[in-house]
Amino acid sequence: MATAFGMARYGYGLLLPDIQDDLVLTPTTLGAIGTLAYAAYVLTTTLVSRCVVRIGQRGTVVVGGLLAAAGTVIIAMAHDPVLLAVGVGTAGASAGLVQPPFADAVDRLPATIRARTLATISCGTGWGVAVAAPIAIAAGDEWRSAYLGFAACVAMSTLFAAYVLSPHRAGDRTAHPSAPDAPPGGRRVSRPGNAATPMLVGALLVGLGSAPFWTFAVDTVRDAGLDQTAGRMLLGVTGVASVLAMGTADVIRRLGATRTFVLCALLEATGKATIGLAPSQVGVVLIAAAAFGAAYSMLVNVSVLWGTRLYPEQPSVGSAKAVGAQAIGLLCGPVLGGVIADAIGLTATLLSGAAVVLVAAFFAPRGDVIQNAAR
Numbered sequence: 507m508a509t510a511f512g513m514a515r516y517g518y519g520l521l522l523p524d525i526q527d528d529l530v531l532t533p534t535t536l537g538a539i540g541t542l543a544y545a546a547y548v549l550t551t552t553l554v555s556r557c558v559v560r561i562g563q564r565g566t567v568v569v570g571g572l573l574a575a576a577g578t579v580i581i582a583m584a585h586d587p588v589l590l591a592v593g594v595g596t597a598g599a600s601a602g603l604v605q606p607p608f609a610d611a612v613d614r615l616p617a618t619i620r621a622r623t624l625a626t627i628s629c630g631t632g633w634g635v636a637v638a639a640p641i642a643i644a645a646g647d648e649w650r651s652a653y654l655g656f657a658a659c660v661a662m663s664t665l666f667a668a669y670v671l672s673p674h675r676a677g678d679r680t681a682h683p684s685a686p687d688a689p690p691g692g693r694r695v696s697r698p699g700n701a702a703t704p705m706l707v708g709a710l711l712v713g714l715g716s717a718p719f720w721t722f723a724v725d726t727v728r729d730a731g732l733d734q735t736a737g738r739m740l741l742g743v744t745g746v747a748s749v750l751a752m753g754t755a756d757v758i759r760r761l762g763a764t765r766t767f768v769l770c771a772l773l774e775a776t777g778k779a780t781i782g783l784a785p786s787q788v789g790v791v792l793i794a795a796a797a798f799g800a801a802y803s804m805l806v807n808v809s810v811l812w813g814t815r816l817y818p819e820q821p822s823v824g825s826a827k828a829v830g831a832q833a834i835g836l837l838c839g840p841v842l843g844g845v846i847a848d849a850i851g852l853t854a855t856l857l858s859g860a861a862v863v864l865v866a867a868f869f870a871p872r873g874d875v876i877q878n879a880a881r
Contacts (some may be wrong), residue, residue, distance in 0.1 A: 507627055509663045510604045512645035512745060513656040514597035514633015516575035518543060518581075518641050519720055520635075520741055523734055524649040531587055538845055540592045540721065543598030550602025551830035555823045563607040563822075564671040569601030571664025575657050582653035597851035603827055604667075607820035609814050612670055621755035621876040624814070625807045629752045632803055635745025641737050702816050706831040707811040708767070708869035715862030716802055717839020718855045719778050723795070723853035726852040743792050744799035751803035755876060758808070767808050774801035775860035780858030805866075806832065812875040820844035 518540060520524075526536055557566040577597025584590035605628065612623045639658065645652035677748075724737035738838045758766050777798035784790045809832065813824030 507604060507608075507630025508573045508634030508635075508637065509656065509660040510600045512632035512636070513638045513659060514578050515543060515547070515601045516596050516631075516635055516670075516720070516741070517578070517638055517642075517656055517674050518597070519724065519736060520638055521649040521652055522724075523728075523737075524647050525590070527647070528586065528649065529585070529590065531590075534750050535587055537840060539587065539594050541837065541840060542591055542595045544833065544840070546595045546599035548830065548837055549604045550599045551606075551826050551833050554561070554603050554606045554796050554826045555820070556605065558607050558610060558777060558820075558822045563611050563675050564673045566669055567604050567671055568664060568669045570600045571660060571667060572600075573597070574600035574602070575664065577659040578657040578660060582650045582657065588833065595763065597716055597757045602829070602833065605810075606822040606826040606846050607671070609810070609825035613814075613821050614672070620751075621758075624752040625750045627686045627751050628754075628810055629803055630743045632748030632751070632799065634773045635657040636742055636749070637745075639742030639745065642738050643742075655677040685732070691716060700731055701715055702813075702827065704869045705809060705816065705828060705871070708866050708871075709745065709831035710835045710870065711862055711866035712771075712802075712805050712809065713742050713777075713835025713837075714839045714842075715835070715859045715864075715866060716774070717836045718843040718859035719781075719802075720836070721840040722847060722852050723778075723842055725783055726781060727785045727791055729852060732788060732791070736788060736791075740795045741789060744795045747796035747799035748803035750800040754804050754807035755811070757804070758811070758876060761809060763871040763873065767805065768867045770804045770808070771863050771867035771870075773797050774805065775863045777801065778856045779860040782853040782860075785853075805863075808871065808875060812871050815875050 515852070522536060522540075525531070526533075554566060557569065561569070573596055577593050577600060578597070580593030580596060581590060582593075584593055595845055608627045609624060612620050617692065623715065636647045637659070640647075641655045643654050645655070710787070723740060727740060728737055754766070760768070762801075777794040777796075780794035781791055781798075784794075806829075809828040810825050813826075814821035814825070815826035817824035817827075838857070846858055
């Protein structure tokens with residue numbers, strides 16, 4: 507999770523200014539390449555459930571890791587926009603394959619620690635961004651070296667995942683000892699029907715509203731007079747703070763899923779709005795980035811846990827649907843944000859994103875989202 511999301515996928519935004527200067531690319535070209543990464547992510551989230559069934563948890567995650575490694579190496583070798591686009595698209599595709607299989611993997615754990623473990627795994631993105639930012643700062647304008655560093659990290663994490671994950675396919679009896687009544691041909695996935703609609707809409711709106719931060723926050727503070735290092739520190743702080751979302755399951759048990767989702771939506775919206783309104787104040791920007799990172803990651807965790815609750819027979823399906831809906835929002839967000847930015851400025855783009863996340867709060871879960879949690 508740390509290397510596929512935090513490095514292979516989000517590394518593009520982290521190193522974007524240096525890539526632009528070196529390859530002499532227009533903002534339109536860079537935006538189109540970034541959108542390709544999200545499109546590849548959406549595509550693989552629609553395929554991941556089938557991959558888990560066919561080649562198992564281990565095989566799916568390893569394929570995702572190989573895509574991340576290949577993508578980062580291709581980006582490091584790119585000297586024209588075409589090869590850069592191929593690398594960014596390949597790296598983006600990796601992220602859609604690595605998260606959902608872990609929902610099935612943790613289903614083998616005792617119910618009392620299942621939700622906490624899944625939330626901790628999801629926070630790997632934060633660890634990745636937190637490590638990628640210092641690598642980028644140390645590399646300076648040598649962005650290719652940074653990407654080779656990312657590739658090395660991806661290779662090590664993929665080998666580790668291959669060692670610890672189960673080779674069993676989704677639905678195998680041995681892969682899910684907690685479900686002794688599974689049918690011989692594999693477990694049948696339930697269809698929650700309309701019950702899944704609020705989860706999908708909420709995840710979509712979180713992705714749509716959060717995209718302006720990932721796409722335009724660094725540009726916003728740079729336009730306000732802060733240097734490139736400050737922009738990278740902003741993303742680094744965001745990554746470090748998102749690790750706090752490891753406690754999502756514990757917060758849900760204390761506050762309930764509805765309050766957790768609503769409060770995190772309010773916190774994320776406040777963080778984005780603050781950066782939009784005070785982009786030249788370094789201290790304020792970093793505090794706002796920390797608020798965004800923690801709140802955003804917790805919203806993602808609530809959606810993933812909610813999805814696994816709706817699809818208890820095959821949690822990877824619920825997880826894939828949650829991250830897939832969010833990915834569609836992340837795909838559309840930069841396009842809409844770019845239109846707003848061109849029309850009325852970057853501040854308005856961040857404020858619009860904050861408003862969308864506030865709307866997502868109306869689609870908060872109305873019940874428990876922790877599958878088989880012991881109370």
